[in-house]
């Protein structure tokens with residue numbers, strides 16, 4: 239049984255499938271996320287695959303400001319992902335609402351609605367920073383699984 | 388008795404080999420796109436991770452369907468290595484595919500799943516007649532539908548059935564859901580109709596389907612192996628070339644519509660197998 243558990247834990251660290259949700263970003267962060275998928279950055283070498291379906295995903299990448307209209311959608315997507323899962327908030331907007339934080343319809347950061355595992359600052363963040371965010375989230379997952387020395 | 392032991396060993400080894408093949412497949416695909424690509428063991432990481440996730444199901448039908456699909460593909464491999472009847476294997480294969488479609492159809496509120504299921508049915512409609520023709524041609528040459536007779540045939544079947552092998556290649560590409568026929572659940576563009584038939588499966592049940600897919604890879608490769616059964620080395624070369632061509636075609640072609648698939652694959656397949664069968668008939 240412990241061998242099986244070992245393999246499962248290994249898989250959890252080596253195959254984070256991401257789903258990308260855009261809470262009304264200016265498209266800057268989105269393009270950077272998509273840049274990660276190109277052969278230039280080739281995130282597949284870390285086992286990362288961009289799936290379009292929260293039911294298959296392990297990591298939720300959120301870009302843009304959360305507002306009162308889309309916070310339900312965000313929560314819904316989060317709830318559809320089977321455990322264990324992680325959330326990465328991307329860009330100044332995802333962290334705090336960014337330049338839009340004072341707008342009347344803006345809730346604020348992603349963490350006002352769902353728990354966030356890792357934050358990637360920047361406006362927009364570089365693809366390297368986003369990949370780094372996924373790696374940091376995996377470190378968090380390691381801690382939760384009790385795999386850190 | 389020896390048959391059963393060989394078949395059991397094949398059933399145990401098939402997912403390991405199948406997983407390695409799909410790992411190599413992903414690596415070669417990545418290299419063809421001048422990427423570095425995931426490690427060879429990546430498919431195993433994926434499946435183990437999926438096995439460890441919390442099960443979430445829409446209804447109990449889905450669970451049953453995932454298990455039956457896995458069982459049917461395992462049975463296919465088992466029967467093949469038992470050197471059983473090709474027609475029997477064909478029926479078992481069909482039952483597995485039908486259950487996969489049933490599982491996708493059992494979620495009436497999910498349009499993606501419904502569309503995926505309908506496209507999967509179209510795919511079945513395309514590859515099943517071709518597969519039957521391949522089996523009929525093998526039977527015409529060897530005199531029976533038995534795998535054991537095909538293996539015992541003194542000459543490589545490929546010398547008599549070269550066109551039929553191309554038809555099998557078509558059926559194989561559709562069955563393995565590779566471009567240009569990855570219509571119901573795309574292998575590379577994972578967002579294509581949000582993975583079609585596989586949309587509503589998640590966690591451990593998705594893992595079961597993935598393992599079943601590995602069994603199917605092994606089964607279709609074994610089927611190709613029949614065409615050069617006279618010596619092991621020839622068989623291996625044939626399989627490597629076939630699978631490599633499969634990967635190349637997968638990479639150079641775009642996704643097509645199901646109408647194009649139905650027209651293209653069926654017409655070419657029917658004509659090629661007709662020519663080959665007439666040729667065997669007149670020559671033999």
Ligand code: SF4
Pocket residue numbers: 262263264265266267268301302303328329330331332336337360361362363
């Ligand atoms: S953080 Fe900057 S780039 Fe990203 S969505 Fe907000 S404004 Fe656009």
